[in-house]
Amino acid sequence: MGYIIHLIILCLLFAINAMSLNLLIGYTGLLFAASAAFAGIGAYTTVFLLKSTELGFFPAVIISMLVASVMATLLGLVLNKFRDDYFALVSVGFQVIVSTVFMYWVGFTRGPLGIPGIARPTLLGLDFSSNIMFLILVAIIASVVYLFIKFLIGSPFGRVLKAIRDNEEAIKVFGYNTYFFKLTILSLAAMLCALAGALYASYITYISPPVFYLFESILLISIVTFGGLGSLKGPVIGAVIMVLLPEALRFVGFPPEVAAQMRQAVFGLALILLMLYRPQGLVGEYKL
């Protein structure tokens, strides 16, 4: 049972991150490859505040989300000068810089040693130390994020994002300064990534730089693409499949010495087949 609860928590944490990334890729058409960097900013800032101040977990998370938002806005000022492939490349550059900072700013992050002993949250007398309580907390937060994104996408703001995604030059002519819309959605998505990162740090009670490397950002892009771009349910479905598929493949009977590599290969093959035959993902509404 403990193992199932663990898997559900991981699914939900990945779902929060994937839903935020879907705002950028699926709804605004911005191929963003630095989600893990913002999750890391959220995680490290929260941990720093918990360890060096008297702040509780939730105020620390809110501050870390604001820090991520400010950094995303600054990044957005640069990213706004780029489109398409170049936009993606610049976001990769940001991801690499942030990963390097996590690894080498030893005074703040302890570098490759990582930071252990991160406390689980408490709120109004409720203690989320046990996994079942943490699951309830993450489920509530994931639901709130889902409903928030549903509200966002259902508003005229969401329709403008889709118009930017489909034809940015045209929507400008109809009176929209797309710069502010893109900056806003980047900032919001970064906040949600930071939230997922902070929750992850608290759940595992340990963070180290590799958790927030480029590979994780690419994994998140795969989750969103697999589940379905521009769909509310897509990132959630993608997260569940991507977390559970490797677990399911444990029972296929690959030789132990190659099992891990084979699981990755099967996952890669599934992604290629899906892109060939259903480029919008399982339940997606938008094709890249």
Place this chain on the structure above:
Amino acid sequence: MNALTIKNLSKHFDGVRAVDDLSLSFEKGRVTALVGPNGSGKTTLMHLLSGVTPFDSGEVVVGTTAFSHIAPYDISSLGITRTFQSVQLFEQISVLDNILVVLTERSVWASLFERHSKFHTEKAKGVLEFVGLWEKRSEKVEGLSYGQRKLLEIARVLAMNCEIILFDEPFAGLFPEMVKRVRDAISHMREAGKTIVFIEHSMQLIRELSDYVYVLDAGKLLAEGAPAHVLGERKVIAAYLGE
């Protein structure tokens, strides 16, 4: 009274003078045709007037206000809207959403909290019915035929309800039934007192729809006047067909 005036407008691309010190005026409520051979600067002029391409020098006067620079997102607030030579729609959203998106608030904050009312839906329904696309409202635009896409662009212009409308070859590639619908739409706007500027190659449509014609050649004004007079001028015929 002029709704739109351009003064000494110029745009060069790597030494090519696409629009060369051009001065024109578009009278309020009048339908003006821009004609000329390919490469004469007609579409570039539309891009300059709509801010899609920045101009090098000169100014654009909208009503009585002069601008030495126009951003594309400013033109709708100046009462200008346009269509494109190559249809520009939002491909992966529905036909209805393509209209609703131009009916909503323009600022980030307002668009977050605005909700569509019956007014918005009725307005969208009205323009889509006018061009015969209401039945297709739930379909994604990418599934529409070329003619239907042209009509949707016209519907979007109607929904904008701007005073100055720029049409870039609205009849190109349409079969007769569609031509009739677009012609009806333009006539409807003309009756509503809109200032219309359109690029067209069909002499018949120019004679039928326009009150005034500007003929451009190599980015400069070649001739101007009433269509019956201008289209028969020797230099205009020569520009189109060669000496």
